[in-house]
Amino acid sequence: MAEALRELNPRYGTDVPVRCCEDGAEADAVREAEPGIDWSVVEMYRPGVDRAKATGDGLWLNTSLVTPDRAARAIEKPDLTAWYEIENPTRVVSVDGGPPADDYSNLTIVVPEDQRQIVHAVPEGGTRPPCVSPDADMVMPTGDLWVLVQARQPDRILCPECTARHP
Numbered sequence: 001m002a003e004a005l006r007e008l009n010p011r012y013g014t015d016v017p018v019r020c021c022e023d024g025a026e027a028d029a030v031r032e033a034e035p036g037i038d039w040s041v042v043e044m045y046r047p048g049v050d051r052a053k054a055t056g057d058g059l060w061l062n063t064s065l066v067t068p069d070r071a072a073r074a075i076e077k078p079d080l081t082a083w084y085e086i087e088n089p090t091r092v093v094s095v096d097g098g099p100p101a102d103d104y105s106n107l108t109i110v111v112p113e114d115q116r117q118i119v120h121a122v123p124e125g126g127t128r129p130p131c132v133s134p135d136a137d138m139v140m141p142t143g144d145l146w147v148l149v150q151a152r153q154p155d156r157i158l159c160p161e162c163t164a165r166h167p
């Protein structure tokens, strides 16, 4: 992982210190020992393997889904998030055409067959990018990282404009 970071950008290891820790407690100790550095914690985890977590917020990367190269890019751009533009979104409808019953028993969820999701890249705290269709049925900002979404969502369409801006 540290090697993938250095390959991506040589500043890692020179200008930006990189420490590999076995678990969260060790990461906390590193931060305590060098408080002058603005550390950011990246937890590389595998489902089913239990390790102590570092305190505070961090970036969580599932190593069974994310390659070191992809993880390095996520660390490099942790503020680039994915927004989903949804055509023909899932709807809740009443089966009898009437208003929702008190216990919601007459409601059902409909997922249209022609539903499509287009993923856009937006810097955290950013505003709706111009490539989102002005008459989009639904737009969902998320905290999902763009570089990770790019890698593993074959059922979604990546916006070509956003892909060109953030390859």
Ligand SMILES: [Zn+2]
Binding pocket: 119, 120, 121, 129, 131, 132, 159, 160, 161, 162, 163
């Ligand atoms: Zn876009």
